[in-house]
């Protein structure tokens with residue numbers, strides 16, 4: 001009787017005769033090189049691992065839709081926002097930053113918040129975080145951040161000394177450090193956190209007028225966080241708590257949603273603003289630049305295959321559509337280069353052909369050839385421009401209005417005369433007593449593992465934001481040191 005199940009084949013389609021026993025010379029003999037199925041299977045396995053993302057390596061993804069609920073066409077001509085009720089398919093990937101691909105989810109860390117909207121005018125990627133600011137405003141520091149927070153070159157372990165030495169030497173990092181050490185620095189799950197575009201971007205409207213914009217995505221599930229102790233207990237049992245929560249909620253039809261808002265600033269307001277509106281270490285006060293509601297996104301479909309759709313996903317702030325543009329933010333400018341570069345290294349020059357990355361609208365770039373060109377490579381289309389065959393033309397009418405820029409080229413020291421402490425101080429002063437205590441204790445547990453001079457440097461930075469912040473961290477560190485000393489004495493008895 002013949003077996004009706006589909007047959008196993010080689011990658012070439014030819015049937016495999018035996019997937020249980022390799023071919024050997026005699027019953028006890030060595031393997032034969034002519035067992036090509038063995039060779040094919042091992043060789044493919046040997047190449048299954050691709051480089052992980054340099055940061056944000058551990059993450060979870062899901063598909064969904066974005067729906068417009070309010071009209072913002074007076075600011076932005078992007079067709080994704082063209083009418084109320086319009087629905088655009090999308091993909092989201094949330095992540096932690098410092099941990100490797102196998103890291104536990106419930107770690108105190110920033111969360112990545114990357115969204116890909118498959119719009120009718122091409123893909124718009126919104127590659128943000130769950131915090132509105134970042135550690136610094138100069139991209140030269142970015143590789144150093146990662147060297148400081150990832151593993152020490154000698155010990156191969158994470159190092160509180162490296163981490164806090166670096167952070168405390170950058171006074172502009174205090175705003176972000178305060179958020180990460182606050183109760184929000186350890187979300188309960190990806191569903192229970194807000195997302196932020198963080199940078200200032202630009203909107204262009206149909207009259208070709210530019211405004212500056214910041215994006216906010218507020219969770220409809222409500223903010224929920226973990227304490228350090230809760231996280232420790234969770235990680236002991238389950239390293240995938242965020243992934244499990246997202247996957248299972250979507251499987252049971254409990255689809256998470258985030259409301260999208262924008263803050264808008266005119267160019268005149270930007271010029272008159274008290275600080276640099278393109279400074280990623282600062283927020284725009286909501287009292288001056290209120291949140292304007294735009295729509296919401298819902299995640300309602302789990303990927304069928306994590307490698308294909310999540311690991312191979314690649315996002316870039318450079319992926320914008322007409323109506324959405326960049327800003328002079330130096331961090332953003334560097335990111336415009338770095339993500340495409342990382343994707344070419346991690347996934348290859350044709351990463352845009354991978355289905356999760358490919359636009360859902362027709363796309364014609366004249367790019368051809370390259371490794372793993374798996375579509376028809378544009379067939380017989382002439383791939384030069386200009387051509388007299390009527391092939392794809394550019395659209396100068398989509399050029400953004402000129403942006404006035406002046407000033408002398410130099411390595412400007414952006415730290416001079418800048419106020420690094422007001423906004424972290426304001427954030428601290430907004431916290432109630434219990435929230436402040438959580439901030440002190442979380443900080444003490446984290447910086448308490450670093451050398452004393454580094455602890456002192458951090459206390460001094462906090463005190464500049466608010467004397468009570470500095471004092472609170474010092475008290476918490478003293479208490480922690482006493483508890484630890486008692487623990488050591490007890491252990492020695």
Ligand code: HEM
Nearest residue numbers: 053054056093112113114128129134139142198334338342
């Ligand atoms: C991932 C570079 C700042 C959010 C990455 C990756 C690189 C990178 C190389 C890995 C990309 C890949 O392999 O696919 C940089 C540089 C920065 C910077 C050079 C500053 C100069 C930021 C900021 C944010 C951010 C400010 C948020 C506001 C993310 C997210 C991911 C990521 C969410 C993961 C994307 C995904 O899920 O695939 N970054 N980054 N990064 N970055 Fe950044």
